[in-house]
Every structure is written in C-alpha cells, then in structure tokens.
Amino acid sequence: MKVRTRFAPSPTGFMHIGNLRTALYAYLYAKHNGGDFILRIEDTDRERFVEGAIDVIYSTLKKSGIEHDEGPDKDGGVGPYVQSERKDLYKKYAEELVARGGAYYCFCDKERLAGLTDDKGVRKYDKHCLHLSKEEVAAKLAAGVPYVIRQNIPEEGMTEYEDMVYGTIRVPCADMEDEVLLKSDGMPTYNFANVVDDHLMKISHVIRGNEYLSSTPKYNLMYDAFGWERPRYMHLPPIMKDAQRKLSKRYGDANFEDFIAKGYLPEAIVNYIALLGWAPKSNQEKMTLNELIELFDESGVNKSPSVFDEVKMKWLNGLYIKEMPEEEFLREATPWFEKSAAKGYDYALLAKLLQGRIEIFGEIPEKVSFIEEYGPVNPELYFHKKLKTDAVVAKELLPYAVDVLKNAPFDNASLFDAFGAMCEEKGIKKGQLLFVLRAAITAVASTPGGATEMAVLFGREETLRRLDEAIKQL
Numbered sequence: 001m002k003v004r005t006r007f008a009p010s011p012t013g014f015m016h017i018g019n020l021r022t023a024l025y026a027y028l029y030a031k032h033n034g035g036d037f038i039l040r041i042e043d044t045d046r047e048r049f050v051e052g053a054i055d056v057i058y059s060t061l062k063k064s065g066i067e068h069d070e071g072p073d074k075d076g077g078v079g080p081y082v083q084s085e086r087k088d089l090y091k092k093y094a095e096e097l098v099a100r101g102g103a104y105y106c107f108c109d110k111e112r113l114a115g116l117t118d119d120k121g122v123r124k125y126d127k128h129c130l131h132l133s134k135e136e137v138a139a140k141l142a143a144g145v146p147y148v149i150r151q152n153i154p155e156e157g158m159t160e161y162e163d164m165v166y167g168t169i170r171v172p173c174a175d176m177e178d179e180v181l182l183k184s185d186g187m188p189t190y191n192f193a194n195v196v197d198d199h200l201m202k203i204s205h206v207i208r209g210n211e212y213l214s215s216t217p218k219y220n221l222m223y224d225a226f227g228w229e230r231p232r233y234m235h236l237p238p239i240m241k242d243a244q245r246k247l248s249k250r251y252g253d254a255n256f257e258d259f260i261a262k263g264y265l266p267e268a269i270v271n272y273i274a275l276l277g278w279a280p281k282s283n284q285e286k287m288t289l290n291e292l293i294e295l296f297d298e299s300g301v302n303k304s305p306s307v308f309d310e311v312k313m314k315w316l317n318g319l320y321i322k323e324m325p326e327e328e329f330l331r332e333a334t335p336w337f338e339k340s341a342a343k344g345y346d347y348a349l350l351a352k353l354l355q356g357r358i359e360i361f362g363e364i365p366e367k368v369s370f371i372e373e374y375g376p377v378n379p380e381l382y383f384h385k386k387l388k389t390d391a392v393v394a395k396e397l398l399p400y401a402v403d404v405l406k407n408a409p410f411d412n413a414s415l416f417d418a419f420g421a422m423c424e425e426k427g428i429k430k431g432q433l434l435f436v437l438r439a440a441i442t443a444v445a446s447t448p449g450g451a452t453e454m455a456v457l458f459g460r461e462e463t464l465r466r467l468d469e470a471i472k473q474l
Contacts, residue, residue, distance in 0.1 A: 001204055002034075002035055002036070002202075002204065003029070003030055003033040003034065003035025003036070003204050003205060004030065004035055004036045004037075004038060004201070004202050004203050004204045004205070005026040005027070005029055005030040005035065005036075005037055005038070005203065005204070005205050005206075005207055006026065006037070006038040006039070006040055006198065006201065006203050006206075007022060007023040007026050007027070007037070007038070007039055007040070007061075007066075007068070008039075008040040008041070008042045008194065008197070009023075009041065009042065009057055010041075010042050010043065010045060010048065011041060011043055011049055011050060011053035011054045011056075011057065012045075012048045012049065012050050012053060013050045013053055013056075014053075014056060014255045014256065014257055014258075015056055015057065015060040015255070015256045015257070016247070016254060016255065016256075017239060017247060017254035017255075017256060017273055017276075017308065018209065018238075018239050018247055018254070020060065020064065020256055020269075020270075020273060021236070021239065021273045021274075021276055021277065022207065022208055022209060022236065023061065023064075023066055024064070024066060024270060024273060024274060024292075025207050025234070025236060025274075025277075025278070025296070025301075026205075026207040027066045027067075027068075028274070028292055028293055028296035029205060029207060029234070029296060029297075029298070030205075031293045032293055032294070032295075032296045032297060035204070036069040036070060036076070037066075037067075037068050037069050038068060038069065038070045038071065038076070038081070038201055038203070039057075039061070039068035039070070039071030039072070039081065040071070040081050040082075040083070040197060040201070041054060041057070041072060041081065041082045041083065042083050042190065042193065042194070043082060043083055043084045044083045044084060044187050044188055044189070044190065044193055045190070046084075046187075056257070058073075060256050060257070063256075063260065063266040064256075064266050064269070064270050065266070065267065065270065065289045066270075070201075078200055078201045078202065083188070083193050083197065084187075086193075086197070087186060087187060087188075089196065089200070090182060090186075090187075090188040090192065090193055090196060091182065091186055093192075093196050093226075094149045094181055094182040094188070094192065095149075096226070097149075097151075097181070097222065097225060097226065098149060100225050100226065100227075101152060101225065102151065102152055102221065102222060102224075102225025102226070103149050103150060103151050103152055103181055103225075104129060104130045104132075104149070104150055104152050104178075105129060105132075105137050105140070105141070105147045105148075105149060105150075106125075106128075106129040106147060106148050106149070106150045106178075106180075107129055107132075107140050107145050107146070107147045108125075108128060108129060109146075112128075113125070124177050125150065125177055125178050125179075127152075127155075127178060129150070130150075130152060130178075146184045147184065148180045148181075148182060148183055148184050149180070149181050149182040150178040150179065150180055150181065151178050151179055151181050151191075151192075151218065151221070151222065152178060153173055153176045153177070153178050153218065153221060154173040154221075155173060155174060156173060156174065157172075157173045158170050158171070158172055158173065159171055159173060159217040159220060159221060160217070161216060161217065161220055161230065161233065162232075162233075163213065163216075163233050163234070163235050164205075164232060164233060164234040164235075164298045164301075165210075165234055165235055165236070165237075165298065165301045165302075165303060166210070166213060166235055166303060169213055169214075169216070169217070171214055171217040176217065176218055179191060179218070181222075191215070191218060191219065192222070194219070195219050195222045195223065198231060199223070199226070199228050203231050204231055204232065205231055205232045205233075205234060206231045206232070206233050206234070207233075207234040207235075207236065208234075208235060208236065209235065209236050209238065210235040210236060210237055210238065211238075212235060213235050216233055216235075234298055234301065236277055236301065237277050237301075237302055237303055237304055237305050237306060238305045238306075239254075239276050239277070239305070239306055239307075239308050240305045240306065240307045240308065241254075241307075241308060242307060246305075247308055254308060256269065259313075261362075262360055262362040263336065263360040263361030263362030263363070263364070264313070264314075264317050264360050264361075264362075265317055265320050265321070265332075267288070267289065267320060268313065268316050268317035268319075268320045269313065269317075270289060270292075271285075271286060271287055271288075271292070271316060271320075272312070272313040272316050272317075274287070274292050274296075275306075276306040276308065277301060277302050277306050278296070278300045278301045278302065279300050279302070280295040280296075280300055281295075281299075281300065282295070285316065286316060286319050286320075314359045314360055315359060317359055317360050318358070318359030318360070321355065321358060321359065321360075321361075322355065322356055324355070326351065326352065326355070329351055329355045330347060330348060330351040332361060333347070333350070333351050333354065333355075333361060333364060334347055336361050336362070336364040336365065337350060337364065337368070339365070340364055340365040340368050340369070341365070341368050341369050341370075341371040341372035341373070342364075342368040342371055345371065345457060346456075346457060349453070349456065349457055350368065350448070350457065353448035353449040353453060354367060354368075354448050357448050367448055368448070370442050370443065370444040370447060371457075371458075373443075374442070374443050374466060375443055376443070376473060377439060377440055377443045377470050377473055378443070379391035379474075381439040381443070381444070381445055382394040382435075382436050382439050382440075384435055387429075387431055387432050387435050388432070389432050389435055389436055391474060393432060393436060394436035394439070394440065394470075394474060395471075395474040397428060397432060397433045397436055397437075398436060398437065398440055398467065398470065398471050398474070399471060400422060400423075400426060400428060400433065401419070401433060401437050401467060402464070402467060402468075403422070404418045404419055404422050405455065405460065405463055405464055405467065406460075406464065410455070410456060410459070410460050411456060412452050412453055412456050415452040415455060415456065416452045419433065419434065419451075419452065434450060434451040434452070435451070437451040437455075437467070438450055438451035438454055440466065440467055440470035440471075441454055441455065441458065441463055441466040441467055441470065442454055442466075443466075443470075
C-alpha cells in the first residue's frame, strides 16, 4: 500500500508552530517512504473561519518548502479537498452508517439535552433516540422534525489500537459518548468528516497531536462499522511554552509569520521545529529539508513534550546565516538596511561586516544604530586594559589620525597601511591608535568592524567631522 499522509488545517488565523510541525512530520514521513502528501482544508466550523487564513496556509507551506502533491489547487482525483465543498458526501455516509448500526438519528431538543448528566454529574447523552422504533424515526423525518446523527458507541467492552509512538492505546467504551456526527444544518462535525475524508482520500497514515489519542478509538469504531481498513496512527507529543504551559495559538504563541518578521530564515525554522519531538540517530542538529526527508522515521519521535527554546532556534538560524553565500546574505539583508540607520550607506560593506556577527536579520537595525546616533563620546570607551589606553592616551593619539584621514586613499586596505606607516614613523602603537579612533568616530563600545572599516563606511568628510568633535570633547 502506498503511503499517503495529509495535513488538514482549519482556516482560523495564523499558522501556529505546532500546526506547522504536524504538517512537516506528515510531509517528511510521506517523502521518506516514497509516498504522497495531501493538503485538505477543514472549514466546516464556519464560526471560527477567518478571511484570508487559507492564503496564510498556502504561503506558510510554500515558504517552508513543504510541497503538497494533492490539494485544492492540485486535484489528484479524490477531491474536492475543501470540506465545505463535500457536504453531500457526509450526509450520504452518515445515512449509510445509520443503516449499518454505527449511528442513529437523534431528535432531542436543547432543553432535554441541557438536563442530561450521568451518575457522576457529567453531562452525557443517554442514547434515548437509539431506542426509537423505525416507524417513530420515519414519522419524525417525514414531519420535518430537526435532527442530528449520533455515533452509536457500544456501552460495554474495550477498544484499542496500536500507535506508532505511544504503543497500545486502550479506552473503555463506557468512557466515550455518542457524539454528534452530522449537525442539524447538514454539516459534519470534525470527528465524522475526518474519518470519511481520510478513507476516501486513501490516507494510510494519520499524523497529528497527541490530544487525539483518546478520541481515536471513536474514529476506529466508525471505520469498523463501515467495514473500512483503519489507517495507522502517529500521535505527536505537545510543544511546551515552558515546563507547565503548552504553546497556544489561542494566546498568540509561536506564530510562523512573526518569526519571519523577526528575521528568521524559513529553512532554519523548519530545521528547528523538526527537532521538537524528533531526533535522528546521529543526533545531527543542522539539517536541510532533503536531509530531514532522508533521516526521518517514527523511531526518532519522542513521547515526551518538547519545550520551545527560541534561544536555540536563534543559534541555529545563525549557523544558516554564517554559511550563506555573500550575495544571498546581501540580498536578504538589504530590506533590513533600508529600514535602519544604514539606509543609503554601502550595503555590500555592511553585509561583509555583519554576516558573522548576527543570528537573525532582525538584529541589523540595532547593530547599525550607531550610524545615526552619534553623540558625546563617553571617556570610558577609550579604556582598554590590555592595550593600556584611556582618555588621556586618546587625547594624545587622536590628532595623529587627522592627517592620515585627510590624505590617504579612502579604502580599508589603504587606510590600514597608511596608519601602519604613520605609527611606525611616530613610534606609536598602531593597536592603541586604531582602538581609540574607532571609539572616537562611533561613540559606542561595539561595532561590526574596526576603525578603518568604520571610516570607509562613514566616508572621509563624516569621519573627519566626528573625529574633530571627539577631540574637542577631550
């Protein structure tokens, strides 16, 4: 049997990291096994539908490199791939399930349902309408009495299945309720639609969060009642915000687009979330998507929750940035230069200076803020214990730099050589001069380059203006 997995998101807003990890694992498992990855939109909950959310799903998958083989835009012959377009199918199969004894019509109104509780005070349907005669059911249908279709769960016994991660899962039938499969408006509930769709779309492996571990037996009872083959299941451990709290879409945690906006690379995000619940046998951490496909299998999936650690994701992103070709880094960095203090400066020079000094592109504005924020130079910036410099040394040495900056060719190599020659001639330590010069013309403790590189960045006129102001302060 060919492996076929699916990602079935609801269009209810942004793409949460947990949802993206589900899509990624389903994609990796399918591709590792030479199978197909299907995208299905589960939009039956119209109250939670968010305009534009379907576009977000497509955009996120595309940026992540997760390419579906079939979906609303790629018909593989088992569509439609949007649940709201399959409404007639669900009614047909719900009625078939009734005929097979796996479900029944329920005509109970809201008032009756509101008063139902079991012997522990828990609200639970009491199978009242299961005991209606065929004639009573037919009469109510003919009279147009509103109804839903409920699953008929056995009252006794145990149902079980084998999960690829958690092993044998057993749930007593008495712990499950006859939940609604088809609502009074003819739309299916998630519990019913996903079973019908997975069967008709020939899904061989269902990969999803472990919150479905205990409800999967209900789905299996439907498969059995229809006489359909059950899929295999891989339930995934939760992703935690910290030791106590799960990451939650409800509270705006871990939005993929927010990380992109911060300056993370999509491939680094994908790499990191692959490690949230899975690890290769080699314990390799930095992996391309193709390497993930090659290495991914269920044996590496953990049962334990994973804590989302943005510090580690930032570190991993930094590895990707450092290994980027210079031209690619410049292309990615340019929009950040455009909206920073570096706008209008030499982007190629800045890119060369910054590539090894940032972990995410969002750090660029802070790293270059000194360009516009030049102000009084704090005398403490001239202090360097090892070089034996301070404000007194700076006052002595800085005037020597003026002549070089006025007359030498204004490129990094020429300035560096000119300072070297002047320092040798005057008996000055070049390291001391360049250290205090960098402090004088930038007014900050840390810069992405040394004195001559900063001078080239500012240009001759601005460098001399800053140096003159610093000397006057001393």
